[in-house]
Amino acid sequence: MSDVVISVRELTKRFGDFTAVDRISFDVHRGEIFGFLGANGAGKTTAMRMLCGLSYPTSGSGTVAGFDVMREGEKIKRHIGYMSQRFSLYNDLTVWENMHLFAGIYGLTKRETEVRAVELLTRLNFSQERNTLVGSLPLGWKQKLSFAIATIHRPEVVFLDEPTGGVDPVTRRQFWEMIYEATEGGTTIFVTTHYMDEAEYCSRVSIMVDGEVRALDTPAHLKQQFGAESMDEVFRTLARGAQRGE
């Protein structure tokens, strides 16, 4: 099935005695917005880091963009974009320089980079800020820029780890518009969030509790299944049973 972009079976990560991610299995389809929910410490970031080739799985198997998670981490990296929970662009470089740096790293030529950077800046309404040092931008702008740079090489999948944490509602809205635009071009989005309104925007949602995936379906089906009014209620119902605290 070429339609499946991420496929995970029994993926596990242990740190000593602690099982951070416990035999999770799921598939993500092309062009989907896959919401990856869970309380703090549920294992979301660890799972995501395994999929991005930043962390070795202890056991289990999986493919991302057709490459093996265990053995082909570096090949996966060519086909994905990643936005970390922590802002990780270079604060002492300008918007334009950060774009050129990462475009160059992903092998875009100079001309391709110019075209792509102008396109992204225009879409972000950022053209006048191209020579601003990234460190002096407000948080919401930084997050939008991070997303733009994560997609600069038109990856098949973009992983977003709590991209809208601490961002104001207006910017959050704009951020999700950017996500939708990206999926229209066929990009798959894998996103973690703590905002339940955002969960409603996802094509499908999985909820992790104590390292395991406890629920996985479209937001509408999940609400039906748990007899809940909103995703917020679904989440509370599941997270209440969590053993691991914050």
Added chain:
Amino acid sequence: MRGFKMLLQKEFLQIRRNSFLPKLIIAFPILVMLLMPLIMTMDVRNVNVAVVDLDHSTASRRIASHIEASEYLTLSLATDEYAEALEALEQGDVDVIVQIPDDYERDMVVATPERISITANAVNATKGGIGMQYVVHSIAHTLKELRGEKSPATLSEMVTVENRYNPTLNYRHYMIPALMIILFILICGFLPALSIVGEKESGTIEQINVSPVSRLTFTLAKLVPYWIIGLFVVTIAMLVAYLVYGLAPTGSVWTIYLGALLFILTISGFSLTIANFSETMQQTMFVMFFFIMIFMLMSGLLTPIDSMPLWAQRFTMILPPRYYIEILRSVYLKGTTLTELWVNFAALGGFAILFNTLAALTYKKRS
């Protein structure tokens, strides 16, 4: 390839935009080369000598006046009471006592005079020891003159002393190459490590780790700027040494540059390896300091390797600065050529490959 170019450009931009680094890179070598040679000297000057003259002859007066004339010695007490001189020594007014026995001049003709006795205060071992040698040197010189006048035939028995390559035994000429190495260690050894750990602390390394950049590309992009900075530092250092202290290499400048290329690569690779094992600045600094102490004190920068215990002499074989200090000193003072120093160059090349391979291998993009 374009990735490498962009990463390199990024490193230079970051160094340039840093409010502190560019100033440090220029000011540090100039200040160190200007000030430290004046301070780091083991030349002993102003040795206070007391002459206890029991002979009161031309010979004894000649000895005393030669001591007084010496650039390094000061005749601070002339007496005929040994006790008085000893008291001055105890009080610290005098460093060396020379006692010329009674009838010394007369016995010299008879051939076996009573010996001149020299007493030195060795509390400050360097001053006592070297001061005494100066006195011996001065007296030997006087005696040589006296004998030459009396019986030219015995001249050949006299020992002649000549310091080849550093004729005036100028400590600065010995210390300037060591200072250059210290500069390399501080600038090209610390900065790359801090740059990597800085990326770990700020989280930017995560964005690199999730990209397809190879470990070698990233490591090289961290190295090359310090390579260039290092060459700049050695140029400044050589210029200051020449303009201020008049010390120019007797041998080829290119031999020094070639050695610098290899040595910087070695020390930067070493520092990157340390950084790969460290999570915080504190940890990096502490570990680097530990190794830098060993490098500075055991590589023969400040003290001769030949006077170390045998086990320590063997240990210096694995210290890269040892090989470069030999290159620097022999090129500067003796004019030794590249081919004569091939062992040192081969050793440095080996270290450069070893540490940079280690740096690339220990850099983990995945945990």
